[in-house]
Amino acid sequence: MSIDNLMKMKMSGIKIIISDLPEKFSSHDFIEKFSKKYESEYIxxxxxxxxxxxxKIVHSQVAKFLSLNKKTFGIEKAERNSSENVFGDRDVIQWWIHDKEKTYEC
Known part of the structure; x- marks a missing residue:
């Protein structure tokens, strides 16, 4: 199953993950919560x-999925900025802003 199809199947869970994140969050923040909630699928x-x-491939596809579905999730792109990846290295990645009320309504 493609990453895109798997993510589509988890839309309601993704909305909950996003609503639980701070108003401003990184793709890494999202992936950390997603991988915990859907550990088997993530593996x-x-x-x-x-x-x-x-x-790198999986994380970039997850970030692309967020971007393509930003209206559905009530999120908007913020700046690209530094964030620590799963290996403890710093990457420049996409940051997001969400309106908790819009995310909740989705």
Whole structure:
């Protein structure tokens, strides 16, 4: 199953994750919460890309999914800024802003 299709199946859970995040959050913040809530699915996504820079590929596709569905989730792009990735390295990634009321209504 593609990452896009898996994420579409988890739309209501994603809305809850976003509503629980601070008003301003990074893609890494979202991925951390998503991977905890959907651990098995997240591991499966990574396994599809083993030996191919799996974390970078999966995380970029998750961020793309957020971008393509930003209206649905009540989020808007903020600046690209530094954030610590799962390996403790700093990356420049997308940050987001959401209106908790709009996210809740989705």
């Amino acid at each position: 499966g996504m990574l396994a599809e890309y083993k030996d191919k820079n799996a974390f």
